[in-house]
Amino acid sequence: MLHTVNKSPLQTNDLASCLGHLGTDGRLLMIEDGVYGALSGTEATRQLAGPAGEGRVYVLGPDLEARGVDAGTVADGVQVVDYAGFVQLVVDHGPHQAWV
Amino acid sequence: MLHTVNKSPLQTNDLASCLGHLGTDGRLLMIEDGVYGALSGTEATRQLAGPAGEGRVYVLGPDLEARGVDAGTVADGVQVVDYAGFVQLVVDHGPHQAWV
Amino acid sequence: MSDEFEDDFSGEIKRFMFVNRKAPHGTIYALESLEVVLISAAFDQDVSLAFLDDGVFQLRKGQNANVLEMKNFAPTYRALEGYDIEKLYVERESLEARGMTADDLVVPVEVVDRARMAELMADQDVVMSF
């Protein structure tokens, strides 16, 4: 299953709740204001570390760039994808669950 | 200053941030989904305890009733007001700041 | 509460889960989730509802949104059984964080822990999250 989170982890509990339900095979893609979860050196970095280390955490590049977060500086293990990559994640790991 | 919080403290950090800026004289009124902050025995109860003990924390009764929270069971020190009470709080303690 | 009926729809059966994570009344999400659930009943799919985080407040007893001049839709959850929608899962950790138990809810539900909820989610064909 592909989970998307679109809220900042500093403002809501959506990322934390999603991570609690990611299971052993789920993938997480952070989009919109959710991309702040990819900032390194924050509380979110620690929460994400496990699944990120397993290559199961992604962040949407255009949303990073819009917000001035350099794709080269995201937390360890978080993979940057574009919209085509977003589509491919839904194809490969669907169904999709939006943690709105 | 009268501060209002309209989000659940279990879903967002708005209540926590508001409490961090209440100062020594500010009043807090919880409205809409913010009224869940008045549930006793939750994490919010602990956060609110200081200003509630000083009589500076209020919750909007109609929003409690709509959500099935008995006004008699709210956390210690939290005062229940109706819309007329909301208006009076703005009169007595304005300006108003909405922690939207 | 339905806009239409499509009883004659036929096709494959999919596992549909409606995930409810928001408190009622502050936004329309909870009400509109319920509307889709009711419509889905006409399509003979394998429907389940999940309530977690603030979504558990949707099922809280004693709600009376009429005091806000708003629709009081909580009683409608009790009608789901009549539509053969009987899989209602509520997350234990979410209830506990809110000082609630299954006794505080308007309908009988299956209380599951977070790990089990994650398994149930992963087992769906279609997830609509509100």
Place this chain on the structure above:
Amino acid sequence: MSDEFEDDFSGEIKRFMFVNRKAPHGTIYALESLEVVLISAAFDQDVSLAFLDDGVFQLRKGQNANVLEMKNFAPTYRALEGYDIEKLYVERESLEARGMTADDLVVPVEVVDRARMAELMADQDVVMSF
């Protein structure tokens, strides 16, 4: 960016604070806050801006919302000085929680701690919170 000008408005001077707590682009709040700030300049009030919580992201350098086909309004904060809007307060604790410092921001600001921010808020006549 303004809809109208009211340079001839005269009256008492109030202390207006615009409180910005939301990240940019995910919602329109940040952009629309800036629109009101620019209009307020024409009214000769005592205007200040507060950035705290995710609001500090509004001032982050290097934003380029054009990649989303959206307006890139961050450079407009640099125009505020030309409107004599010079009181920009940014909360230190909010910056730190996001791994940021004043060097990461598009404009010079006054970094204040939470207690000072609370004092500044309490000292206003009108607060518009976005």
Place this chain on the structure above:
Amino acid sequence: MQFGILINEGPYQHQASDSAYLFTKAALEQGHEVPRIFFYMDGVNNATRLQEPQQDDRNIVRRWSQLAETHGIDLVVCVAAALRRGIKDEVLAPGFRISGLGQLVEIGIQADRLVTFGD
């Protein structure tokens, strides 16, 4: 006392406009004045006369129009926010008018209190 009201969200989706209505009604009942309500961002969607809620639901737009008529409230819709959302004179409900953001700053200055409802 004079209140200005700012509404930043549309009807039905968020409770903001319900809360603003109940607050305004209570303020008027207590003898206060509400000279102007300003509709900003999605708040402009409170102003369309085309809306037709279900029979058993509240009619949010009509409530505003009636309150404005009874109490002489100036219901102002932000022109830029309205244009980008398709709220124009041709769909405006009674009592609403479209104007600029200056009307918001002005009521902020003139009223004793500005009360904000949003998300």
Place this chain on the structure above:
Amino acid sequence: MQFGILINEGPYQHQASDSAYLFTKAALEQGHEVPRIFFYMDGVNNATRLQEPQQDDRNIVRRWSQLAETHGIDLVVCVAAALRRGIKDEVLAPGFRISGLGQLVEIGIQADRLVTFGD
């Protein structure tokens, strides 16, 4: 692969409808099909032809109409959500039609994936 898209928020206020548009465009460019986009709750506000954004801003409604025309996408607006928000046939932009919630469940069944954008 066939995608159904669900949009629950209106244009400009939230990024949801922008994200949905960019996702849909990318899916089509990769050779996938998007037979239907369903607009629910405030999402129905994406459908008004009266909207007129500023010159330097994107035109969200027109983008949908053009995408639908080029790729034969069925843009369905929920009737109950639309009625209570004043979205009616008389203000509908090209390519949109108003129908019931059954159209959402149907695309959920028929498509390989349902992708949701909301707040």
